[in-house]
Amino acid sequence: MNLLNECREAKRIGISAHIRPDGDAVGSCMALYLYLKKMLPEAEVKLFLETPPDSMGHLQYLKDIDSEYACDKTFDVFFALDTGSERLGKAESFFESAAKKINIDHHISNQNGCGDINVVEPQAGSTAEILYGLFEEENLDVDIAVALYTAMIHDTGVFQYSNTTPRALQIAARLIGFGFPFSKIIEESFYQKTYLQNQIMGRALMESIRFMEGRCIVSCVSRKMMDFYHVTSSDLDGIVNQLRNIKGVDCAIFLYEINLLEYKVSMRSNECANVARVASFFGGGGHVRAAGCTMKGTVHDVINNLSLHIEAEFKENEKCTMES
Numbered sequence: 001m002n003l004l005n006e007c008r009e010a011k012r013i014g015i016s017a018h019i020r021p022d023g024d025a026v027g028s029c030m031a032l033y034l035y036l037k038k039m040l041p042e043a044e045v046k047l048f049l050e051t052p053p054d055s056m057g058h059l060q061y062l063k064d065i066d067s068e069y070a071c072d073k074t075f076d077v078f079f080a081l082d083t084g085s086e087r088l089g090k091a092e093s094f095f096e097s098a099a100k101k102i103n104i105d106h107h108i109s110n111q112n113g114c115g116d117i118n119v120v121e122p123q124a125g126s127t128a129e130i131l132y133g134l135f136e137e138e139n140l141d142v143d144i145a146v147a148l149y150t151a152m153i154h155d156t157g158v159f160q161y162s163n164t165t166p167r168a169l170q171i172a173a174r175l176i177g178f179g180f181p182f183s184k185i186i187e188e189s190f191y192q193k194t195y196l197q198n199q200i201m202g203r204a205l206m207e208s209i210r211f212m213e214g215r216c217i218v219s220c221v222s223r224k225m226m227d228f229y230h231v232t233s234s235d236l237d238g239i240v241n242q243l244r245n246i247k248g249v250d251c252a253i254f255l256y257e258i259n260l261l262e263y264k265v266s267m268r269s270n271e272c273a274n275v276a277r278v279a280s281f282f283g284g285g286g287h288v289r290a291a292g293c294t295m296k297g298t299v300h301d302v303i304n305n306l307s308l309h310i311e312a313e314f315k316e317n318e319k320c321t322m323e324s
Helices: 003-007 023-039 089-097 127-134 142-156 166-176 182-191 195-206 223-229 239-244 275-281 299-316 318-323
Strands: 012-017 044-048 077-081 100-105 117-120 209-211 216-221 251-259 262-269 290-296
Touching: 012 023, 012 089, 023 044, 023 077, 023 127, 023 142, 044 089, 077 089, 100 127, 127 142, 127 166, 142 166, 142 182, 195 216, 195 223, 195 239, 216 239, 216 299, 223 251, 239 251, 239 262, 251 299, 262 275, 262 299, 275 290, 275 299, 290 299, 299 318
Parallel strands: 012 044, 012 077, 077 100, 100 117, 216 251
Antiparallel strands: 209 216, 251 262, 262 290
């Protein structure tokens, strides 16, 4: 796809990503927004996202994000980044009514895409990695580079997750050539946490439970607990990854309560389980090693239902089981 050709005649262009946007969603959207504003100055470009987490504060032009979704006009082109249309939230109606719908994503659960034009590459480590290939490199600038780099480090875990590709590292090398303080961005946007965030993480780790002979671990944060610590869902980022880092754990499950008897589920795994397949069974999706969904029932119901499918994944990977 030639990105600029698809937008050349458009007077109104919209961009959005999934609800509860993470680093890849925010960074990719911001990069595309800045690129289109630069390359198509005559077009009106609008960026819609739920309020980004505080860790994205280093990105330029966050003030341009419309988190109220205040728009009553249709778009000539609308981009759905890092998601299918079903997770666009309030932006879904903008996407569906657009004259041209473009979907750019890297989630294996969205292989067919949801747009008139789909650029879906499950082998890519991030949506930003795909965008970089669609941009004209000579027209990048430091603000676009920072947005792309931020997106990439968050979805690859600073290039340590299994979705890190050789191409991702090559792109990252080109991006840091723009001279921005990349180590500071990694420290402050990926690793640094507030005192309250560390408190809730400590509580979640302390109350975690291992099962399936220790190969699976689960922890849950209730709404009451979140209120006690005065934290929001964005403060829970990183807990599931820390659970997965425990020696001997092949699959980690983290859930937090979003409504009465309703939980947001995040899963991380190694090569022993395809958690995207598990999540898709419950209407969710994601990556092979990192996925999520929303489930209803008691905590025990949710864990029991997930366990059946995770156990099936373990059995399917018998070699992995023998090595564990």
